[in-house]
Amino acid sequence: MNTSDTIVTKRATVPTIESLLFTPHPVLDHGFVTVVDYMGDDAAICQAARVSYGKGTRSVSDNRNLINYLMRHRHTSPFEMCVLKLHLKMPLFVARQWVRHRMASINEYSARYSVLDKEFYVPEEGVICTQSANNKQGRGEQISPKKAREVAERLAREAQQSYHTYEQFLGEEYSLARELARINLPLSMYTQFYWKIDLHNLFHFLTLRCEEHAQYEIREYAHVILRIVESWVPLSFAAFKDYRLNAVTFSQTMMGVLRRILAGENVQQKNSGLTKREWEEFQASLSTSPHQ
Ligand SMILES: Cc1cc2nc3c(=O)[nH]c(=O)nc-3n(C[C@H](O)[C@H](O)[C@H](O)COP(=O)(O)OP(=O)(O)OC[C@H]3O[C@@H](n4cnc5c(N)ncnc54)[C@H](O)[C@@H]3O)c2cc1C
Structure with missing residues (x-):
């Protein structure tokens, strides 16, 4: 065509x-x-x-x-x-x-x-953070700009080094299979x-x-x-x-708490029937800002 x-x-x-x-x-x-x-x-x-x-x-x-x-x-x-x-x-x-x-x-x-x-992916300094204190799977505070620069530079440098080894493995000296040459490359x-x-x-x-x-x-x-x-x-x-x-989805217990709050009761975590974590998630759900 x-x-x-x-x-x-x-x-x-x-x-x-x-x-x-x-x-x-x-x-x-x-x-x-x-x-x-x-x-x-x-x-x-x-x-x-x-x-x-x-x-x-x-x-x-x-x-x-x-x-x-x-x-x-x-x-x-x-x-x-x-x-x-x-x-x-x-x-x-x-x-x-x-x-x-x-x-x-x-x-x-x-x-x-x-x-x-x-x-390779090198994160921007603004998203280089410490381990979160309350979320085991997440980021917490931004680290200092000096440390963030060091992290970014090391990530870039070490990725370059790995890639250099990869190129050497592929080159004439080793002629390594591509499926093996790659195995030392970073997740970035x-x-x-x-x-x-x-x-x-x-x-x-x-x-x-x-x-x-x-x-x-x-x-x-x-x-x-x-x-x-x-x-x-x-x-x-x-x-x-x-x-x-x-x-958001509320559990049956959360709905009970919500009804009590709407009826004017001052509900606290201790008398809510929710665990501390559930209570925090419940509070967070009520104040989450929507995606635009
Ligand atoms: C914030 C976050 C953290 C996570 N942490 C981890 C972690 O630490 N470790 C980890 O291993 N994973 C983790 N995951 C991955 C997560 O457990 C799911 O595997 C992933 O989100 C895909 O979801 P899904 O299975 O619903 O999607 P899909 O695989 O697209 O499936 C869609 C739906 O199809 C149905 N379905 C598909 N395959 C099957 C099946 N074989 N049997 C029954 N039903 C099926 C289910 O209803 C499923 O919800 C995480 C995900 C998120 C979002």
Whole structure:
């Protein structure tokens, strides 16, 4: 086909995501998120949902109400009718977290087959922090600018050294197999993969990885994808934001506490029936600022 030829398609297209196709959105120092393909739109979700009860009305506000209803009641299968395919580039330690999301298809760059690029992630000084005192899986306070510079310099220097060894192993002196030469490279090395996921599972991914307990680096990617989803399926995105991303779940005991507070009672942790941790999470849920 001549590249200047255009094909009229009967498939659903969304101009706002069409304009993003094949354009990398930079993330971290060398990473990116690129939309490679997509299938479906808000109307496709409604169309799938309506198959349950035959033809219905088709106005935008009907679609919005239907999508809100589906999201509210976790009627999830219509959201599986939309699919997004991304080309992603990220440090290996982020990819390790990423691949835990099993309800997606992946095809990754092979370092057995090809030589890895000389690219490492070095965190910006502002995100180099001490171990958190109250969250065993997270960052606490920023360390001093002097120490942060030292950390960044050591990370960069030692990654360069590892890469130098990698190049030597690949070179004439050793002619080592690529699958062995790579094994001393650091987790900060970048990898690339294609990732295809349906919208229901993507919303699940975004709920987990936009959340503040997720590691900063994976959150950076999740936030870029959030904006892509917003431009692709705005009605579903709005429903997701309202009913899932910025929503909170309360246990039965927490609901009891909430009712007592609403009735004017001065409830304290000690007489709440909640553990200290539950109480803190309950308080945090009431004051969490929403994602925009
Ligand atoms: C903040 C945070 C901290 C984490 N810490 C750790 C950690 O310390 N150690 C660790 O190992 N992991 C950790 N994880 C990974 C986490 O446990 C999940 O593996 C990851 O978030 C993927 O979630 P998922 O299984 O729901 O997603 P997916 O794999 O995409 O699955 C989606 C849903 O499909 C269903 N499903 C998929 N596969 C199966 C299956 N085999 N059996 C039954 N149901 C299935 C489940 O309902 C699941 O929720 C962490 C994740 C987060 C967000």
